[in-house]
Amino acid sequence: MQIPGLPTGLTALQTAGQSASQAAGQAAANRAGGQGGADPADPAAKTAREFEALFLTQAVDEMMKTVDLGSFAAGSAEETWRSFLSRAIADEIAGQAGAGTGIARSVESTIAAYGRAAAAEGDK
DSSP states (O other), X not given: OOOTTOOOHHHXXXXXXXXXXXXXXXXXXXXXXXXXGOOTTOXXXXXXXXXXXXXXXXXXXXXXXXXXXXXXXXXXXXXHHHHHHHHHHHHXXXXXXXXXXXXXXXXXXXXXXXXXXXXXXHHO
């Protein structure tokens, strides 16, 4: 049954996937914006938060492969939605204000150190 105005097939899946990814990314950015008092407009802070979320997504995805998901693991759709679930869990971990893994803080301080070194080198 076709519902007027509702996309079908692969296009619908791609659109839904993009919308979910954008929403998850925006939610993570909103949560992480208050993390540790970092300026959300700071490119180093933004890059560090994105790296932490990506790293955690990979870690959570690997952990989820070891868990019996029962009827959730019934087919190929499970593989698609598992990645969304992994990303959502990773965003929640990374978005814990000041209590995340510390990866973002470490990456941000390293980026800042490289920036200071490059600026000092440019002043010579």
